[in-house]
Amino acid sequence: MRAVIVEDEMHSRETLKNLIGEFCPEVSVVGMAGSVDEAIQVIQATNPTILFLDIELQTGTGFDVLSRLPDMALDVIFTTAYEHYAIRAIKFSSLDYLLKPIDVEELQLAISKARTRQNANNQKQQLDTLLANITGQHMKKICLATADRLEFVKVDEITLCEANGSYTTIYLKDSRKIMVSRNLKEYENLLTDEHFMRVHNSYLVNLREVKQYVKSEGGYLLMNDNKQVSISPKKRDEFLARISL
Template identity: 50%
Template sequence: MSIKAIIVDDERHSRETLEKLLDSFCKDISVIKSVDNIKDAIQAINLVKPDVIFLDIELQEGTGFDILTEIDSINFEVIFISAFEHYALKAIKYSSLDYLLKPIDSDELIIAVEKLKRKDNIVYKKQLEALLHNLQHHTKLSKICLATSGGIEFVAIDNIIYCKADGSYTTFYLKNKSTIIVSKHLKVYENLLVDHQFMRIHNRFLINLREVEGYMKSDGGYILMSNQDHLSISNNKKDTFLSVMNQLSF
């Protein structure tokens, strides 16, 4: 079964290269239209009704996200493309959506297309909605997408008290007293949340600094969180933690 695709990229060379890669390595993909601007992209989407769009994030007259916000009903999937590792891609990571970096590697393209075939459309739409929601709040991403054994959960960052590492798993401790376990290393979430007043205080703990109730010197030193949990802090993190807490304004 052929998968109908549209390519949106303002660089002719990039469009032609992607078409050749798809033709060579992804025989299920049929490129129906290839366009270089927002207006033509919206027209093509409404006309073709694609299954997937290969969407460049940075366009001369705006961004690929401008296209998505103009579409009334997103009944297709998106594989984002960019030459830049910056804010927009961080937003995509929050929403657990995949993207390809230029120059596109054929192996990465194959993996992305295979994931496309296996995606749950309902879950994917929720992920895309979360992404667009985050992008409307440029100064602060508000939700993070967590893939669990039972499905996908979207958690408000402000509701996270702390995260705890357990080997290759991470447990999220939330304000409603629930926990969520995901099969990703704590380092992944440290990178995502560092700009949101989260700090790694120990090889096992990443904490929301806004949920700290106190620092206790007894028992070698520990941090009291808002849920009354006592978390160990590494000796080499104590001075940095205290300095950061003194500088923060909540």
């Protein structure tokens, strides 16, 4: 794998290069850059398969680099010194990030995941999803990782998420169901700000897709697709407060 490192601090560039050289023999660092313009030049000249990209650069951001390379298909691993606001958008795109100081095991895991998912079409869609989400207050699309593929869907197309052990079943407006290899808690953390609510241990619902709240039989929600969803008694007051907004 051919890697380019984009970091505005020379010490951080050299540290990451040394970690890769010592612990990741399958990766060859073919270029480094410290600014947006320099990054564009190095990436176009070296055609890497993997890009380590700092979120904050002195002359802009890592997203400025990506937006100027719209046709470039490569795996991106973001690096940042703190829990940046963009981390949520990165998670929506199923991309990886590393917090500094970089942990060797996390670095090796991120590279291993990149090596197994090198698909040019998926890479481009993941980056397109990220750039679409990073420009707005609300997330527009989400990347769903199944056992054998990546699905890119609009957040508003999701009606509800149902727990299935360590997996989650995603229900869509077009009646499709997608089982993904992440638990419901992860989607609760991602989607709560996007008009979704955890109404039961087993369910996270799109509040805009709730048609009725039925008080009888212990209480349940009737969705627009007529699916009945149990609601926990301790969640009823919060649900009624949010649904009335």
